[in-house]
Amino acid sequence: MSDSRPTDQRTTALRRTALRRMLGLAAASTLVVACAGSTSLPSEFTGVVPETTPTPTTLPPPECTDAAGKADNTPTYTPLDPLPAPDDLPSGSRMQEIRDSGRLVVGVSGDTLLFGARNPFTQQIEGFDIDILREVERAIFGDTSDDHIEFRVITYADRLPNLESGAVDVVAHTMTINCRRWLRINFSSVYYQAGQKVLVKKGSGFTDVASLDAASARVCAPEGSTNIDEINNRKKYPNVIVVGKPDISDCLVAMQQGLADATTGDDTVLAGFAVQDPNTEVVGDAFTEEPYGLGFNKADVELTQFVNAVLAAVISSGRWQEIADTWLINSGALTADAVPALPSPVYARDLVTGELP
Amino acid sequence: MAQPVMTSGSSLSLRGASSPTKLRAASLATAGLAILLSVVGFTSVGSRHSSIDAAAASAAQLIRVQDVRVLVVEADSLASRAYLVGGQEDPAQRVAYDQSLEAAASGLVDAAAAASGGDADLLQAANAKLGTYIGLVEQARANNRQGYPVGAAYQRQARTINESIVADLRSVEADARTSVDSNLADAHRSSWSIVLVTIMLVAAIGAGGWWLALRWRRLVNVPLAAAGLLVLLTLTIGVGLNASAMNDADATVEGSLTTADTLAQARAAGFDARSNEALTLIYRGSGQAYASAWQVSSSIVGAAFDRACGERSLGCNASSVFANYSDGYAVVRALDDGGNWDAAVELSTTGRTTAAEGIDAPDPVAAFEVFSSASASAISGEAGATATGFAAAVDGLSTLRWVIAAVGLLVAGLALAGYGQRSKEYR
Numbered sequence: 013m014s015d016s017r018p019t020d021q022r023t024t025a026l027r028r029t030a031l032r033r034m035l036g037l038a039a040a041s042t043l044v045v046a047c048a049g050s051t052s053l054p055s056e057f058t059g060v061v062p063e064t065t066p067t068p069t070t071l072p073p074p075e076c077t078d079a080a081g082k083a084d085n086t087p088t089y090t091p092l093d094p095l096p097a098p099d100d101l102p103s104g105s106r107m108q109e110i111r112d113s114g115r116l117v118v119g120v121s122g123d124t125l126l127f128g129a130r131n132p133f134t135q136q137i138e139g140f141d142i143d144i145l146r147e148v149e150r151a152i153f154g155d156t157s158d159d160h161i162e163f164r165v166i167t168y169a170d171r172l173p174n175l176e177s178g179a180v181d182v183v184a185h186t187m188t189i190n191c192r193r194w195l196r197i198n199f200s201s202v203y204y205q206a207g208q209k210v211l212v213k214k215g216s217g218f219t220d221v222a223s224l225d226a227a228s229a230r231v232c233a234p235e236g237s238t239n240i241d242e243i244n245n246r247k248k249y250p251n252v253i254v255v256g257k258p259d260i261s262d263c264l265v266a267m268q269q270g271l272a273d274a275t276t277g278d279d280t281v282l283a284g285f286a287v288q289d290p291n292t293e294v295v296g297d298a299f300t301e302e303p304y305g306l307g308f309n310k311a312d313v314e315l316t317q318f319v320n321a322v323l324a325a326v327i328s329s330g331r332w333q334e335i336a337d338t339w340l341i342n343s344g345a346l347t348a349d350a351v352p353a354l355p356s357p358v359y360a361r362d363l364v365t366g367e368l369p
Numbered sequence: 370m371a372q373p374v375m376t377s378g379s380s381l382s383l384r385g386a387s388s389p390t391k392l393r394a395a396s397l398a399t400a401g402l403a404i405l406l407s408v409v410g411f412t413s414v415g416s417r418h419s420s421i422d423a424a425a426a427s428a429a430q431l432i433r434v435q436d437v438r439v440l441v442v443e444a445d446s447l448a449s450r451a452y453l454v455g456g457q458e459d460p461a462q463r464v465a466y467d468q469s470l471e472a473a474a475s476g477l478v479d480a481a482a483a484a485s486g487g488d489a490d491l492l493q494a495a496n497a498k499l500g501t502y503i504g505l506v507e508q509a510r511a512n513n514r515q516g517y518p519v520g521a522a523y524q525r526q527a528r529t530i531n532e533s534i535v536a537d538l539r540s541v542e543a544d545a546r547t548s549v550d551s552n553l554a555d556a557h558r559s560s561w562s563i564v565l566v567t568i569m570l571v572a573a574i575g576a577g578g579w580w581l582a583l584r585w586r587r588l589v590n591v592p593l594a595a596a597g598l599l600v601l602l603t604l605t606i607g608v609g610l611n612a613s614a615m616n617d618a619d620a621t622v623e624g625s626l627t628t629a630d631t632l633a634q635a636r637a638a639g640f641d642a643r644s645n646e647a648l649t650l651i652y653r654g655s656g657q658a659y660a661s662a663w664q665v666s667s668s669i670v671g672a673a674f675d676r677a678c679g680e681r682s683l684g685c686n687a688s689s690v691f692a693n694y695s696d697g698y699a700v701v702r703a704l705d706d707g708g709n710w711d712a713a714v715e716l717s718t719t720g721r722t723t724a725a726e727g728i729d730a731p732d733p734v735a736a737f738e739v740f741s742s743a744s745a746s747a748i749s750g751e752a753g754a755t756a757t758g759f760a761a762a763v764d765g766l767s768t769l770r771w772v773i774a775a776v777g778l779l780v781a782g783l784a785l786a787g788y789g790q791r792s793k794e795y796r
Binding site: 053129131135288 | 508518525543546549553622623652664665669672676
């Protein structure tokens with residue numbers, strides 16, 4: 013192979029230019045490929061959290077003194093006497109207002125079997141609390157056939173706020189009458205005398221809360237409840253292992269899953285659990301008193317008086333016993349002699365101040 | 370023959386060396402660079418191929434796990450609605466629930482097999498949780514059919530477990546997204562070494578040719594010129610193929626993979642919204658948290674479909690159908706909030722409102738079914754398109770790496786031959 017000789021300086025210059033261009037093109041091309049930016053996937057969508065109305069800051073409610081807390085807080089307002097007929101309700105009263113609206117808005121439980129629970133077959137809410145409310149409905153509207161009740165299923169925590177805001181007219185939600193609640197709402201006379209007990213597995217050998225404590229058993233109760241406060245009392249029950257759950261129905265689940273040996277709560281709720289799980293039973297005596305009352309807005313003194321009169325009539329007419337028979341005895345939850353007797357109502361509150369004498 | 374002179378430090382100087390020595394040094398340097406190109410080209414293109422393959426595998430994992438998430442959320446949506454109607458559960462819904470869970474379990478096994486490290490552990494844990502979820506739903510169902518409210522507690526626990534599974538899957542999805550991005554970035558970065566070596570080789574050949582032409586008065590050194598042309602030709606083809614590969618990979622990520630990801634999120638959020646709708650009714654009066662969750666899910670559906678529809682014109686129909694469903698949901702909530710729970714449940718579960726005559730309510734049941742099928746249809750082709758896109762991206766790279774390796778060796782030979790022609794003149 014022979015080489016060619018360059019002929020002049022121009023040829024050399026052309027070669028130099030061509031070489032520079034060739035090198036430049038090669039470098040630029042490769043750099044373009046090498047330096048091209050990488051694409052990436054967009055981040056995951058996180059969604060937009062809806063704005064919520066901020067809860068207005070309120071002063072903490074006044075506390076009850078120790079003496080007031082331990083005292084009998086069931087005394088309520090004097091019932092209207094005589095009980096006005098549905099078509100003769102006092103003009104301008106809350107009862108007449110409710111009648112005019114055609115709706116009695118009530119706050120109830122949706123999952124407390126026997127007292128307030130949705131029947132999945134009929135989709136209706138039913139129970140002891142509901143039947144008591146039906147009597148109030150009957151007293152205002154004359155009958156219950158047109159279903160004037162508007163149910164609002166609410167949580168335990170929502171009971172007082174719903175009354176205070178006026179979202180509901182009455183709350184019937186296995187609500188214990190106590191001093192602190194009286195500072196915020198009104199209560200009717202006692203319509204059921206409940207108490208805190210324990211639910212255990214049949215054949216477990218546990219007979220009451222003391223036997224559970226002696227065995228250092230795991231006892232479940234809803235977090236933030238008075239039930240868990242009671243069982244957490246180390247002076248009374250030093251050995252109990254407390255299992256907290258968000259809701260008391262989670263305690264029954266915990267027992268069924270073997271995560272708890274017992275559940276403590278109001279005997280009304282526990283009776284419903286025993287119906288739902290035949291392998292469990294309520295044992296021992298009540299170790300607290302939980303008198304249930306219907307709740308009203310603090311301003312609805314006359315409505316409270318009206319309902320007190322209704323309750324008195326329901327009890328004296330034997331209707332209360334019929335309701336108890338239906339939900340507590342016929343359901344097999346309690347024997348007839350186990351249904352607690354109602355305490356005699358005490359009507360002692362000042363109609364203006366709401367204070368006890 | 371003069372020997373190269375060592376100067377201070379480690380640098381090697383040929384200043385003052387004889388021409389044969391310089392020729393030999395230039396010959397060896399050029400051949401060395403060519404062999405280096407051969408090695409670096411082979412490994413660099415191979416590395417790019419591997420990175421794109423890894424990105425494709427991560428993309429497949431992302432799509433696989435999202436499929437599972439949609440199935441798990443869909444199953445919970447069906448279970449929640451079934452709880453709401455108690456013993457009157459639609460048999461077709463029960464079959465759909467079973468099929469969703471079966472497919473989810475199978476998908477979890479596949480996803481776990483394709484995962485490693487923490488993701489594999491998460492997916493195995495999710496599979497175990499799925500078993501727990503199924504058990505809790507069955508307990509809820511059994512209690513509910515007997516009229517026992519404790520069923521709601523089981524349903525709530527099942528929902529919590531379901532949310533935990535979804536959280537696990539979202540974590541794996543996030544890892545898969547990161548893996549796609551990092552592998553794609555690696556694929557882009559893998560050019561640097563070959564770029565450097567190629568520039569050095571082209572410069573060496575060019576400078577060598579120039580030097581030979583000036584020093585020995587030859588216009589063209591044919592072997593060296595052929596080597597230069599070969600490198601440039603390979604460079605051109607290589608640049609084209611590499612650019613095409615990265616364009617295909619980028620387009621796949623930006624296109625079908627992003628759309629698949631977006632639409633899967635929309636579908637999962639849609640089913641979650643449907644589930645929350647039922648939960649607001651199951652926990653009547655205590656369902657505010659689920660109503661808020663519905664709003665969050667709805668906003669995800671809206672944003673996701675906006676993107677898919679805007680960028681790829683996909684899911685536009687599903688978006689408008691979800692809006693119809695939302696109108697129906699609004700009536701369900703209005704009925705429930707107004708105290709007409711029965712009518713709300715009836716509308717939510719049957720699409721009819723006989724309990725609330727006179728209300729002109731959109732049918733949320735029919736609207737959601739259309740949404741479900743429309744969104745499934747929109748997403749159906751994207752997984753396949755993603756796999757095809759990545760396969761197209763690496764097409765040719767395997768051949769290219771061998772071609773570069775061969776060209777490097779050939780150029781080395783040509784360089785030796787080219788300089789050898791001048792060296793012969795000194796023998």
